[in-house]
Amino acid sequence: xxxxxxLGTVLPRVAGPGLLLVLVLFGxxxxxxxxxxxxxxxxxxxxxxxxxxxxxxxxxxxxxxxxRAAAWQIADVVLLAAALGVAxxxxxxxxxxxxxxxxxTACLLYFGFYREGxxxxxxxxxxxxVALVDHTYAVPHYVIALFVLPLVAALFFGRxxxxxxxxxxxxxxxxxxxxxxxPRRLDKALGWLKWIYLGxxxxxxxxxxxxxxxxxxxxxxxxxxxxxxxxxxLLMVGGAFLVVGIFVGRPYCRWLCPYGALLSAFSxxxxxxxSITPSRELDCGLCQSACPYGAIEERRAVRTSCxxxxxxxxxxxxxxxxxxxxxxxxxxxAGRPPEAAP
Amino acid sequence: MSKxxxxxxxxxxxxxxxxxxxxxxxxGLLWLKANATFAWSINAQRCINSRLGAVGVDVCERCSTECxxxxxxxxxxxxxxxxxxxxxxxxxxxxxxxVGPDGLPTEKVCPRDAIKREAIGWIDPDDPANNFYDxxxxxxxxxxxGRCVLECKEPAGLGSIRLEVRHDTCLDCNRCAIAQxxxxxxxxxxxxx
Amino acid sequence: xxxxxxHTIGGRGSAPDQFARALRGVxxxxxxxxxxxxxxxxKVFDADDALARQWxxxxxxxxxxxxxxxxVWVGEREQVEIFDSQGGLTDTWRDPGQLxxxxxxxxxxxxxxxxxxxxxxVRRYDQGGRLLNNIGDRHRKGGFHIPNxxxxxxxxxxxxxxxxxxxxxxxxxxxxxxxxxxxxxxxDGRDPEGFPGCCNPTNLxxxxxxxxxVSEKAGPRVKVYDPEGQLLEVVADDVFDPTAKNMDxxxxxxxxIFVADTATLEIRVFEPTGSEATA
Ligand code: SF4
Ligand code: SF4
Ligand code: SF4
Ligand code: SF4
Ligand code: SF4
Numbered sequence: 001x002x003x004x005x006x007l008g009t010v011l012p013r014v015a016g017p018g019l020l021l022v023l024v025l026f027g028x029x030x031x032x033x034x035x036x037x038x039x040x041x042x043x044x045x046x047x048x049x050x051x052x053x054x055x056x057x058x059x060x061x062x063x064x065x066x067x068r069a070a071a072w073q074i075a076d077v078v079l080l081a082a083a084l085g086v087a088x089x090x091x092x093x094x095x096x097x098x099x100x101x102x103x104x105t106a107c108l109l110y111f112g113f114y115r116e117g118x119x120x121x122x123x124x125x126x127x128x129x130v131a132l133v134d135h136t137y138a139v140p141h142y143v144i145a146l147f148v149l150p151l152v153a154a155l156f157f158g159r160x161x162x163x164x165x166x167x168x169x170x171x172x173x174x175x176x177x178x179x180x181x182x183p184r185r186l187d188k189a190l191g192w193l194k195w196i197y198l199g200x201x202x203x204x205x206x207x208x209x210x211x212x213x214x215x216x217x218x219x220x221x222x223x224x225x226x227x228x229x230x231x232x233x234l235l236m237v238g239g240a241f242l243v244v245g246i247f248v249g250r251p252y253c254r255w256l257c258p259y260g261a262l263l264s265a266f267s268x269x270x271x272x273x274x275s276i277t278p279s280r281e282l283d284c285g286l287c288q289s290a291c292p293y294g295a296i297e298e299r300r301a302v303r304t305s306c307x308x309x310x311x312x313x314x315x316x317x318x319x320x321x322x323x324x325x326x327x328x329x330x331x332x333x334a335g336r337p338p339e340a341a342p
Numbered sequence: 343m344s345k346x347x348x349x350x351x352x353x354x355x356x357x358x359x360x361x362x363x364x365x366x367x368x369x370g371l372l373w374l375k376a377n378a379t380f381a382w383s384i385n386a387q388r389c390i391n392s393r394l395g396a397v398g399v400d401v402c403e404r405c406s407t408e409c410x411x412x413x414x415x416x417x418x419x420x421x422x423x424x425x426x427x428x429x430x431x432x433x434x435x436x437x438x439x440x441v442g443p444d445g446l447p448t449e450k451v452c453p454r455d456a457i458k459r460e461a462i463g464w465i466d467p468d469d470p471a472n473n474f475y476d477x478x479x480x481x482x483x484x485x486x487x488g489r490c491v492l493e494c495k496e497p498a499g500l501g502s503i504r505l506e507v508r509h510d511t512c513l514d515c516n517r518c519a520i521a522q523x524x525x526x527x528x529x530x531x532x533x534x535x
Numbered sequence: 536x537x538x539x540x541x542h543t544i545g546g547r548g549s550a551p552d553q554f555a556r557a558l559r560g561v562x563x564x565x566x567x568x569x570x571x572x573x574x575x576x577x578k579v580f581d582a583d584d585a586l587a588r589q590w591x592x593x594x595x596x597x598x599x600x601x602x603x604x605x606x607v608w609v610g611e612r613e614q615v616e617i618f619d620s621q622g623g624l625t626d627t628w629r630d631p632g633q634l635x636x637x638x639x640x641x642x643x644x645x646x647x648x649x650x651x652x653x654x655x656x657v658r659r660y661d662q663g664g665r666l667l668n669n670i671g672d673r674h675r676k677g678g679f680h681i682p683n684x685x686x687x688x689x690x691x692x693x694x695x696x697x698x699x700x701x702x703x704x705x706x707x708x709x710x711x712x713x714x715x716x717x718x719x720x721x722x723d724g725r726d727p728e729g730f731p732g733c734c735n736p737t738n739l740x741x742x743x744x745x746x747x748x749v750s751e752k753a754g755p756r757v758k759v760y761d762p763e764g765q766l767l768e769v770v771a772d773d774v775f776d777p778t779a780k781n782m783d784x785x786x787x788x789x790x791x792i793f794v795a796d797t798a799t800l801e802i803r804v805f806e807p808t809g810s811e812a813t814a
Contacts, residue, residue: 014346045653047500052655052677053474060478064509067381116513119380123516131372136376148369155358155365184531210527217517227513230410246465269357329772377616397753397777408789427732428702432721432753437724437732445722471703471722497780498732498753500682 028222097310112167158273163308179292249292287312388528416486433486456483560598572596590622600640610637643694672679719764
């Protein structure tokens with residue numbers, strides 16, 4: 001398959017910068033040791049001792065479960081970098097939807113339901129903002145890595161983070177069943193909301209510590225779903241987003257996500273973004289109606305708004321024949337636009 | 343055509359390079375002071391329920407009510423080595439309640455009955471007042487409401503009970519709901535010493 | 536007999552007649568002078584409450600007592616310093632391995648009693664500093680229950696020791712050889728007759744009629760019991776700092792009660808109303 005570069009040759013190029021960055025930096029300083037308890041001393045000399053209590057009494061140990069090991073933080077970062085690399089490889093070199101769906105599901109399970117959503121690159125925007133203005137506030141290495149890696153990836157390959165790595169995006173991605181087209185002007189107008197949201201979030205983050213609030217985390221509609229718990233109204237909002245998302249593709253991503261705003265800005269200068277090319281695709285325009293996110297204009301993917309989901313390849317007569325149907329979930333089949341039906 | 347294309351490419355490279363350099367600089371800047379781990383913890387010196395000198399205040403229950411988990415990730419912890427093991431523990435008994443026939447208060451402080459009282463060591467068969475008692479908190483019941491913490495505090499108790507975040511259940515929310523609600527700013531992500 | 540707060544002596548501050556960090560013990564001598572230890576000094580106030588003398592102690596003073604010959608005994612950690620009435624050091628008692636934090640001192644006949652808060656009982660010495668016996672060590676629980684951290688006692692005119700056993704909410708009476716003669720008190724958080732909280736009374740003193748005057752912590756309160764253990768009077772329950780704890784107290788021949796507020800570092804004086812005494 002001449003147009004499918006092998007994983008062995010592409011992965012180093014794709015994941016290389018991110019992995020290298022992480023490993024080198026962690027290697028230099030290493031994550032700091034956890035300090036989970038603030039010093040707290042009260043007089044113990046007036047308390048009875050084992051001797052005075054007698055009869056072989058042994059003072060019980062107080063159990064203090066430790067936070068997640070630092071190794072897991074490194075694992076998270078490595079997994080994130082690897083997932084970004086794989087997403088880029090699948091979307092840009094393999095030009096394949098099926099495996100992307102598998103990746104999306106895997107990332108949703110790990111970053112979403114297993115890691116329960118925190119800390120994510122979207123929220124880390126606030127940590128970074130606070131760290132920049134408040135000299136007493138430090139973010140751990142892995143949060144910096146979480147913030148930077150998807151942006152670096154966007155500079156090279158566009159929004160591959162949104163393609164299948166972001167759990168918030170993933171849960172919406174898998175809900176797109178009967179997409180309807182949103183009028184282009186409305187879509188564009190709503191797109192400005194994410195910049196307003198980003199500004200608001202940054203404003204609240206850089207307030208003095210006592211008034212500081214992380215509004216992105218506060219109003220994150222999906223994190224409660226990952227945890228199966230949370231404020232009732234937010235769970236309902238999350239559910240509503242998912243229901244709307246059946247018909248309107250990824251509403252949070254397109255119009256609200258503040259990190260998506262950053263990603264779209266960075267992917268404007270992507271080196272090799274997701275693309276629909278006359279040489280590899282048919283250039284027939286079928287894909288335009290296949291994109292549930294309105295990200296194809298004049299038969300070309302708009303790099304700032306394309307989530308690299310790969311649906312366009314699925315609708316492309318050139319790729320269509322090669323798609324391994326076995327890995328396409330039923331929901332996915334149902335969501336396929338009529339043009340792409342076999 | 344090919345000239346403009348090249349210029350576009352050059353501009354693209356320049357923009358990308360600039361952005362990369364910017365991200366690199368940002369990373370370096372943050373990395374210089376990056377050292378914290380993200381484990382939430384309660385500064386017992388600040389928490390109104392355990393802060394010395396905060397006497398006669400109302401209990402702060404936010405640790406139990408605000409957590410995003412149904413059963414809060416905060417628990418009361420009795421540091422046994424500094425507990426007085428009193429006969430009448432004000433954190434166990436509601437000491438202002440009526441005294442029963444056994445000479446002990448009839449009501450308990452803990453609304454969830456999470457504290458177990460048990461005579462330890464040598465047991466005086468005739469005089470229960472002459473025994474030491476362990477007060478053990480059942481972590482499956484305690485929700486960190488702080489009532490016992492407020493009572494076990496100088497000058498009434500020895501301050502051996504305090505609230506702690508249980509790191510095996512805490513989700514490490516980036517925006518901890520308790521931290522946002524804590525009136526004393528006692529909920530913190532401490533930096534390593 | 537009712538009491539009313541008369542005035543206060545000392546207070547927190549850096550003036551000579553004030554205390555900087557701590558006020559731990561008070562005592563009276565035969566002439567009615569008031570001795571107070573805190574920080575690392577003994578301060579003597581004359582009958583008009585003016586500072587008469589002060590001198591430093593080796594370690595922070597935990598308690599103070601004046602014997603019949605006017606010598607001033609100051610209990611400290613692991614030692615007792617003995618001064619003449621002018622503040623000259625005459626002797627220092629140590630009993631390595633035995634004597635811990637000395638939180639009360641009393642005299643009867645030729646005996647010297649030292650309350651040892653580390654061992655949690657009272658030690659009886661002769662005038663030469665030889666240990667005769669311990670009082671309270673027959674509790675199999677290793678002495679008195681003192682989650683509050685101090686053992687306090689008072690010796691009445693007949694040489695009987697009244698010891699506070701706060702963890703058991705009792706006042707206990709002992710003969711000098713350590714025999715339990717009697718006790719009174721019970722827990723009650725509502726009825727002022729009983730002792731509230733985890734550990735009360737913390738401190739006590741006995742007047743010349745055998746009445747026992749006790750102080751409590753959380754909330755701080757001073758009460759008078761008759762020799763049978765019946766509550767006579769609540770002297771005060773609202774004037775002390777709520778965080779005050781282990782308030783030492785002493786009563787003079789006119790019935791005035793001097794209480795050391797350990798939080799505000801004031802010595803509060805309470806007068807019996809309707810008595811002949813005027814401050
Ligand atoms: S737009 Fe935001 S929420 Fe959506 S996939 Fe991208 S980063 Fe995640
Ligand atoms: S914190 Fe509340 S629930 Fe937990 S043991 Fe104390 S009183 Fe009970
Ligand atoms: S009040 Fe505190 S120190 Fe005293 S027995 Fe109860 S838990 Fe222990
Ligand atoms: S971080 Fe989340 S789970 Fe942990 S205590 Fe705070 S609100 Fe609860
Ligand atoms: S919210 Fe703050 S003050 Fe209230 S109990 Fe929790 S730590 Fe203490």
